[in-house]
Amino acid sequence: MLDPYKIRKDFPILNRKIHGKPLVYFDNTATTHKPRQVVEAIREFYYNHYANIHRGLHTLSQEASQLYEEAHEVIAKFINAYSWEEVVFTNNTTDALNIVAYSWGLKNLEEGDEVLLTVMDHHSNMLPWRNAAKLRGAKIKYVDITRNGYLDYEDLENKITEKTRVVAFPVMSNVLGTINDVKRIVKIAHEAGAIVVADGAQSVPHLPTNVREMGVDFLAFSGHKMLAPTGTGALWGRKDLLEEMMPFKVGGDTIKDVTLDSVVWHDLPWRFEAGTPNIAGGIGFAEAAKYLMRIGMENVRRHEEELVRYTIKRFKELEGEAEIYGPLEPEHRGGVIAFNIKDLHHHVVGKTLDLYGIAVRTGMHCAHPLHYRLGLRGTVRASYYIYNTIEEIDYFIQSLKEIIKNKALLKQMEAEFAGELEVCRGT
Numbered sequence: 001m002l003d004p005y006k007i008r009k010d011f012p013i014l015n016r017k018i019h020g021k022p023l024v025y026f027d028n029t030a031t032t033h034k035p036r037q038v039v040e041a042i043r044e045f046y047y048n049h050y051a052n053i054h055r056g057l058h059t060l061s062q063e064a065s066q067l068y069e070e071a072h073e074v075i076a077k078f079i080n081a082y083s084w085e086e087v088v089f090t091n092n093t094t095d096a097l098n099i100v101a102y103s104w105g106l107k108n109l110e111e112g113d114e115v116l117l118t119v120m121d122h123h124s125n126m127l128p129w130r131n132a133a134k135l136r137g138a139k140i141k142y143v144d145i146t147r148n149g150y151l152d153y154e155d156l157e158n159k160i161t162e163k164t165r166v167v168a169f170p171v172m173s174n175v176l177g178t179i180n181d182v183k184r185i186v187k188i189a190h191e192a193g194a195i196v197v198a199d200g201a202q203s204v205p206h207l208p209t210n211v212r213e214m215g216v217d218f219l220a221f222s223g224h225k226m227l228a229p230t231g232t233g234a235l236w237g238r239k240d241l242l243e244e245m246m247p248f249k250v251g252g253d254t255i256k257d258v259t260l261d262s263v264v265w266h267d268l269p270w271r272f273e274a275g276t277p278n279i280a281g282g283i284g285f286a287e288a289a290k291y292l293m294r295i296g297m298e299n300v301r302r303h304e305e306e307l308v309r310y311t312i313k314r315f316k317e318l319e320g321e322a323e324i325y326g327p328l329e330p331e332h333r334g335g336v337i338a339f340n341i342k343d344l345h346h347h348v349v350g351k352t353l354d355l356y357g358i359a360v361r362t363g364m365h366c367a368h369p370l371h372y373r374l375g376l377r378g379t380v381r382a383s384y385y386i387y388n389t390i391e392e393i394d395y396f397i398q399s400l401k402e403i404i405k406n407k408a409l410l411k412q413m414e415a416e417f418a419g420e421l422e423v424c425r426g427t
């Protein structure tokens with residue numbers, strides 16, 4: 001089992017006070033904090049090795065290139081890829097998913113083809129495919145969810161056809177927390193001849209990931225959601241698919257040679273990393289992955305499952321005043337608890353929790369279609385990571401009890417902020 005108290009010592013920000021209260025950071029689905037080791041690796045790179053990569057024979061450029069390439073190897077190991085060449089560094093998950101939709105989609109989709117998404121998808125997995133499908137005359141279909149917040153596998157079987165070229169889905173929902181059955185989806189998709197694109201934004205930071213076992217064709221994820229700096233992420237892809245894809249962002253470092261009328265693309269993964277990349281970020285990304293590997297991803301998962309089990313149990317004390325969305329079986333959900341307090345606007349709950357020092361996310365979490373499907377205008381979302389503790393959840397539940405007790409007073413606040421509350425930034 002991991003020790004969150006020991007881990008917390010590596011995260012100086014967790015000593016902060018917010019409104020005079022110790023910070024309880026429950027917004028890890030949006031992004032996580034960074035341990036000293038990651039910040040230190042970036043500092044060391046800038047202080048002692050910084051230069052542009054793949055562009056100079058001088059010592060610093062060679063050192064920077066080597067460190068950046070080694071960073072790819074570390075991320076490849078983290079997800080058990082066959083080779084680091086299958087790992088393209090990106091800005092984030094969104095960037096990675098756009099690369100697949102445009103580089104694979106525009107080349108392979110044809111008029112009348114179908115792309116199967118899910119209603120629980122984040123906009124970052126939905127919108128690139130919708131654009132690519134529109135450009136190629138393909139059709140988008142959506143797999144529904146069940147009443148309990150699971151993916152509806154029967155609906156998937158019913159909607160997939162011989163025209164389906166792509167099945168794209170989140171390995172774990174950023175709202176419902178549902179952990180989808182990857183192997184089952186892969187089997188159904190591959191039998192129909194479709195490729196499988198997995199959005200791993202919420203799974204790779206929280207669950208052990210083994211692309212060889214998953215059987216998917218592409219996996220996208222973000223570094224900043226797993227202790228790495230912002231502006232980092234990765235696309236893993238099957239090598240044969242990456243090799244035949246046409247890079248859609250092109251320019252410096254994507255080529256081996258260019259004449260006025262021809263181009264020879266660079267080897268993998270460089271042909272997909274156009275321009276000067278986030279070199280320092282990539283090095284920080286690798287350091288974050290090493291940090292997680294030292295803890296062990298099985299332990300990360302076990303810790304979060306315990307936190308979720310405990311939260312679900314303690315929510316029962318709120319006696320019908322609060323509703324959690326998504327599966328109630330901790331073994332099938334990640335450390336994400338989206339909920340509402342009866343008759344209280346989600347933003348009011350979020351704002352009030354901030355006064356207690358508790359950082360949660362409120363709104364539709366870049367999953368508007370899912371919220372509309374659930375008949376909701378928004379939710380409050382608490383999400384956990386390796387540094388969160390049972391004591392923090394106790395304090396969270398206590399705070400919610402006080403909020404419920406003071407509901408009438410808070411309703412007035414709701415009226416005051418009426419206009420503002422309607423504004424959902426959607427992310």
Ligand SMILES: Cc1ncc(COP(=O)(O)O)c(C=O)c1O
Pocket residue numbers: 029030092093094095122124125170172173174199201202222233366
């Ligand atoms: C399931 C899912 N997919 C994609 C994304 C997009 O990630 P990023 O903003 O890092 O591109 C997120 C972010 O919250 C997410 O939760």
